Amino acid sequence: RKEVEQDPGPFNVPEGATVAFNCTYSNSASQSFFWYRQDCRKEPKLLMSVYSSGNEDGRFTAQLNRASQYISLLIRDSKLSDSATYLCVVNPGAGGGNKLTFGTGTQLKVEL
Amino acid sequence: GAVVSQHPSWVICKSGTSVKIECRSLDFQATTMFWYRQFPKQSLMLMATSNEGSKATYEQGVEKDKFLINHASLTLSTLTVTSAHPEDSSFYICSASGPGYTEAFFGQGTRLTVV
Numbered sequence: 599r600k601e602v603e604q605d606p607g608p609f610n611v612p613e614g615a616t617v618a619f620n621c622t623y624s625n626s627a628s629q630s631f632f633w634y635r636q637d638c639r640k641e642p643k644l645l646m647s648v649y650s651s652g653n654e655d656g657r658f659t660a661q662l663n664r665a666s667q668y669i670s671l672l673i674r675d676s677k678l679s680d681s682a683t684y685l686c687v688v689n690p691g692a693g694g695g696n697k698l699t700f701g702t703g704t705q706l707k708v709e710l
Numbered sequence: 711g712a713v714v715s716q717h718p719s720w721v722i723c724k725s726g727t728s729v730k731i732e733c734r735s736l737d738f739q740a741t742t743m744f745w746y747r748q749f750p751k752q753s754l755m756l757m758a759t760s761n762e763g764s765k766a767t768y769e770q771g772v773e774k775d776k777f778l779i780n781h782a783s784l785t786l787s788t789l790t791v792t793s794a795h796p797e798d799s800s801f802y803i804c805s806a807s808g809p810g811y812t813e814a815f816f817g818q819g820t821r822l823t824v825v
Contacts, residue, residue, distance in 0.1 A: 630812045641716075641803050641816040642754065685753065689812060697744065698805070698814055702753040 601625060601699045604686050608705035615676050619704050621669040621686030629691030631662055633671045636683045636703065645671075645684070676708045712738045714806045716817025723794055723824055730790045731820045733804030740806035743787040744814060745779060748801040760787055784808075794824040 604621045611617050623631075631648040646653065648660040648669055659672040669686055686701035713736040723729050733743060742761050746754040758774075760766040760781035768774045781787040787806075791798055801821050805814035 632813055639801070639819075639821065641819040643816070644813055647813065697756065697759055699756075700754045 600701075602686055602688050602701040604701035605704050607703075608707060610707045610709060611676055613676060613678060613708055613710055615708075616672065616674045617676055617706065618673075619671045619684055619686070619706075621671075621701055623667050623669070623686075623688045623699075625688065625690055625699075626664075626667060627691065628688045630689035631669050632687040632689070632698075633658075633660055633669075634685040634687050634700075636685055638683075642685055642687075642700075673706075676706075678708050678710070681706055681708045712736075712806070712808075712811070712815045714740075714804065714815045714817045716804050716820060718820055719818060720821040721823070723822070725795055725824055726793055728790055728792045729794055729822060730788055731802055731804070731822075733787045733789070733806065733817050735785050735806045735808070735815075738806075738811075739784040739808050740787070741784065741809060742807050743781055744805045744807075745777075745787075745789050746803045746805065748803065754803060757789075791822065794822070796824045798822065799824045 602623050633645040634642040635645045636642040648662045650662050652661045657674045661670045683703040683705045685703045688699045715734045717732050745757045748754045757772045758766045758768045760779050762784050766779040778790040803819040804817040807814040
């Protein structure tokens, strides 16, 4: 089993749609969780951290379920500029020394 | 967030030559730096972890004699791809972390093409 698994994608959605991505992780002791966004041929950029209580940043909502080892990202009212690959990222914590583990990414294409 | 600068952005080199990539943390002390490689349509794969002043720890399957990592200061780490071959062509990205940070900050990446 991969350490971080994501929906395979790609997701092609019309502008204005709501889309959700899922991710599961295998290390139950993992400490920190993130969603990164990567545009084609660019470095990943932090989109948002993920907390058990859930967190929202504008049109983006992230949720963590530690019991199920499951992370989600919801994008509302999607824009053309949201087209990118979304990476689920897990940090095992102090013992792992901030060694981030990346999922394979889910590609989102927002169309007119 | 903190700033990490990576150079060069892209490089084309001949097979058999060596290429050095630099990764600098501009506004924080990077006690740990990570080097990743990403092939087309694949995710980032960790190559090695380096802590300032000590030898890098390489992931399984990564040749330490081919990918030389130096992390001699709290603001600079370098990756040298020695005797590069076409199969080493890839997108190399560094990230850095330091005290007080739970996430890592990425450099802009270096696209290496070996011809």
